[in-house]
Amino acid sequence: DLLRDWRPNTRHEWSVFASMILAVDHALEDFERELERDEIHSLEHAGERAGRLLGESVAVQALIYQIMKNNEE
DSSP states (O other): HHHHHSSSHHHHHHHHHHHHHHHHHHHHHHHHHHTTTTTOHHHHHHHHHHHHHHHHHHHHHHHHHHHHHHHHH
């Protein structure tokens, strides 16, 4: 089962998982600030910016988590 295979099991896995969630939260806060300052000028720009903020903030943690899960096997 895919969900069972990728669910955090150890304290370290939960720590990385929590970091990913915090990274998403911080990226969304940054995006909201940019919206409030009128730094986003189009729907296309909004999509690109949101994708970049979320992608950059989660990519490293997701890679670390994947490596941790692969080493568990």
